[in-house]
Amino acid sequence: MRRRALREEPLIFERNQLRTLRQGVLLPSLDVADIEPTAVLPPDLVRDDVPLWPDLGELEVVQHFHRLSQLNYAVDEGLYPLGSCTMKYNPRINERTARLTGFADLHPLQPDDQVQGALALMWELEEALKTLTGMAGVTLQPAAGAHGELAGILMIRRALEERGERREVVLVPDSAHGTNPATAAFAGYRAVEMPSGPEGTVGLDTLDRMMTDEVAAIMLTVPNTLGVFEHRIVQIAELVHRRGGYLYMDGANLNAFVGRALPGRMGADAMHINLHKTFSTPHGGGGPGAGPVAVSEALLPHLPVPRVERTDDGRFRMLWDDPSSIGALRGYFGNFLVLVRALTYIRAMGADGLRAMSDVAVLYANLVRHRLRKAYHLKFDAPSLHEVVFDDNRQAVRDVHNTDIAKRLLDYGFHPPTMSFPLIVHGALMIEPTESAPPEEVEAFCDAMLSIAREAEENPELVKTAPHTTPVRRVDEVRAARQLKTRWTPD
Numbered sequence: 001m002r003r004r005a006l007r008e009e010p011l012i013f014e015r016n017q018l019r020t021l022r023q024g025v026l027l028p029s030l031d032v033a034d035i036e037p038t039a040v041l042p043p044d045l046v047r048d049d050v051p052l053w054p055d056l057g058e059l060e061v062v063q064h065f066h067r068l069s070q071l072n073y074a075v076d077e078g079l080y081p082l083g084s085c086t087m088k089y090n091p092r093i094n095e096r097t098a099r100l101t102g103f104a105d106l107h108p109l110q111p112d113d114q115v116q117g118a119l120a121l122m123w124e125l126e127e128a129l130k131t132l133t134g135m136a137g138v139t140l141q142p143a144a145g146a147h148g149e150l151a152g153i154l155m156i157r158r159a160l161e162e163r164g165e166r167r168e169v170v171l172v173p174d175s176a177h178g179t180n181p182a183t184a185a186f187a188g189y190r191a192v193e194m195p196s197g198p199e200g201t202v203g204l205d206t207l208d209r210m211m212t213d214e215v216a217a218i219m220l221t222v223p224n225t226l227g228v229f230e231h232r233i234v235q236i237a238e239l240v241h242r243r244g245g246y247l248y249m250d251g252a253n254l255n256a257f258v259g260r261a262l263p264g265r266m267g268a269d270a271m272h273i274n275l276h277k278t279f280s281t282p283h284g285g286g287g288p289g290a291g292p293v294a295v296s297e298a299l300l301p302h303l304p305v306p307r308v309e310r311t312d313d314g315r316f317r318m319l320w321d322d323p324s325s326i327g328a329l330r331g332y333f334g335n336f337l338v339l340v341r342a343l344t345y346i347r348a349m350g351a352d353g354l355r356a357m358s359d360v361a362v363l364y365a366n367l368v369r370h371r372l373r374k375a376y377h378l379k380f381d382a383p384s385l386h387e388v389v390f391d392d393n394r395q396a397v398r399d400v401h402n403t404d405i406a407k408r409l410l411d412y413g414f415h416p417p418t419m420s421f422p423l424i425v426h427g428a429l430m431i432e433p434t435e436s437a438p439p440e441e442v443e444a445f446c447d448a449m450l451s452i453a454r455e456a457e458e459n460p461e462l463v464k465t466a467p468h469t470t471p472v473r474r475v476d477e478v479r480a481a482r483q484l485k486t487r488w489t490p491d
């Protein structure tokens with residue numbers, strides 16, 4: 001068992017009712033004139049009531065939050081095989097570089113000559129991403145993968161406008177991440193779903209039929225969310241280009257082939273990279289990410305501003321204006337400290353390390369596939385890259401479903417896989433071990449999954465009522481979704 005016993009305790013804001021008058025902070029006495037709040041603030045923003053601060057000493061606060069953190073599961077604790085999320089380890093050296101004062105304490109309005117190191121870092125990261133993708137240019141601005149998708153599709157829209165074309169449709173395969181159709185709609189297009197063929201990939205006949213002169217772009221995830229590589233990608237790109245469209249490649253799964261293949265050579269026009277997946281960063285829980293976009297020559301003029309430039313004397317400057325650019329996508333330069341972590345990771349791994357990384361990611365996914373395939377059903381039995389998608393078909397005959405399997409995994413001390421996605425696999429269990437876990441951990445996860453498959457046969461009730469060992473048992477998910485309460489208020 002991984003955890004010690006956990007205690008029930010009130011929230012920190014409920015503790016203040018004890019009125020112990022303990023204090024966590026001693027403020028220095030006021031040595032300037034005391035000002036009435038209404039003298040400096042608009043009266044309607046001044047409140048009379050005293051907030052209910054908890055009366056707690058520092059140690060109590062530290063212990064409370066430390067105990068709460070123990071209720072959580074983290075990459076630093078064990079395998080986190082959440083498919084499509086690439087929950088890899090964030091090496092500590094990333095944190096050391098991100099904390100260097102020369103990076104951490106910068107202000108985005110500092111003049112270029114005071115932040116040459118930061119600009120050099122961004123330039124180097126762009127160059128590294130160009131090398132790793134084989135594309136002509138990169139923007140580091142987007143704050144996440146979905147934001148990168150928007151940047152890419154807006155650049156495609158702009159390129160079409162320059163050609164005097166509008167086009168209305170973006171094609172999105174049915175295996176795509178939900179952000180793809182949402183992006184197309186957000187950028188003003190109609191997202192039209194393309195059915196996958198029997199191997200889970202895009203069929204050339206289907207594309208030929210659907211790729212009309214109304215189609216601005218196809219958004220293709222490579223490898224797709226089934227973990228299957230679009231092996232006809234070059235023919236797909238040729239067909240799309242022949243009909244005047246663009247190939248948007250969702251590169252969120254770059255971890256599967258970085259260092260082994262170049263999207264630029266496959267014919268991609270734009271591709272986002274989730275730095276917070278492939279190039280590590282503390283991930284999950286909604287922390288900041290970064291979704292740089294790499295583009296082909298065709299879209300180069302439309303990259304967002306500001307853009308970092310290297311001048312002839314080897315110095316760096318920010319370019320803020322460019323009439324052919326789609327403009328700025330967010331304030332300033334992106335989530336800069338995520339960029340610091342990504343370049344640290346790339347440099348620490350080196351070219352050989354990055355190649356080994358994707359090799360091991362693919363090896364582990366295939367290890368899981370090989371060990372579990374007799375116990376769990378595989379709807380699409382094509383070769384896997386970085387992840388493998390099983391379903392609960394075999395267990396469903398005993399009324400055990402993917403949620404039950406995921407909950408039972410918690411009893412074995414593992415984070416569950418992604419469930420019910422992609423939508424084309426009913427009862428999906430999508431497993432992405434990533435390369436960063438030790439092999440014994442991947443084997444232990446497989447042992448747990450096999451043991452659960454046996455339990456589903458012999459004692460289905462045990463699985464259906466899981467988890468049994470966690471501090472919070474099975475939650476009422478429908479009620480949690482319908483009666484969402486995210487803010488504590490006093491009674």
Ligand SMILES: Cc1ncc(COP(=O)(O)O)c(C=O)c1O
Binds near residue numbers: 144179253274
């Ligand atoms: C295939 C794919 N596309 C797009 C995204 C969206 O990325 P983000 O969550 O950073 O917006 C993800 C997220 O993991 C993904 O797996």
